[in-house]
Amino acid sequence: MGTIVSLNISREKGVNKEPVDSIEVKVDHGMVGDAHAGDWHRQVSLLAEESIDFMRNKGLELDPGAFAENITTEGIDLAKLPIGTRLSNGQVVLEITQIGKKCHHGCAIFKQVGDCIMPREGIFAKVIVPGTLHKGDNLDVLP
Template identity: 35%
Template sequence: MTGRVASVNLGIVTEAEWAGDASGRSGIDKRPAPGPVRVGAEGLAGDFIGERAHHGGPDKAVYAYAEEDAAWWAAELDRRIGPGAFGENLTTHAVDVTGAVIGERWSIGSVVLQVTMPRTPCTTFAGFWDVPDLIKRFTVRALPGAYLRVLHEGEIGAGDPVQVVDRPAHGVTIGEVFRALNLEPELLPRLLDAEDLPSWIREKARRRVTAAG
């Protein structure tokens, strides 16, 4: 089955006590766009990002989450979880987001994206869902979704095929990076082979490997 974009989602301004932004505003509540959306180096046109110290920027310009993984959470929490509920820009169908290799390139619409890093759950996410222990549960489940950088700007729309046009030979996946940083430190040396990981993550892994002797 060919992978595709099930929904392109844009953040609206949400004001709440749980919002991570100093102003009390968050863009985690993302809603499906009615048509194709322009994608630039910093992300999607019209997407509100509240806490820019931790969200957005070239290495986290676009966030993708698989609707198959969302379905697991819907069953686990016995609630409807629609497109954008994870704060994702792209809800994907039949795309192995957790198994995506760091540095692999996706061609979608007229855009080329590159997989960079997994998402780290935060208190804003837990507050948005009103699930106090969500950070722990999300970490244990280890299906974090993937951040992507924009290599070629253009437009993306719902229904566009997701084509993997290049995959680095090192094989380090989104899932491995997440587990290495949060659950399985024995995987940390693997991260040093993934040159397209943001430099601060590789440096963090290097320090932890060195400290472990």
């Protein structure tokens, strides 16, 4: 079991996401109010706090959302979960659809330290069961 450390959205693409306390998620859409939402396989992005700590240890000051992740988690090794794995807070169900992604022309973090974790450790999911996510919710890997 893990925990949702932060929920992050942005109204436009290409900017850091800002934390919110709770967010509604919809099937065939993703997070309501987020610029990356839509009817595609990468509706919601997740990144582990432990992965962000790896980058902090390189001397960066990073807040949740700095990698444009929608959900920052703690206690789950997200990058090791296979595609098709489902995660739930007891209401919402997300299904992992992609692990990692290509970096956009070298993001600002990559340019600073020569490394970025999102391409290898960020995961993407689609919404299977809609509802509301809250900062601090437990996040379980479903059997």
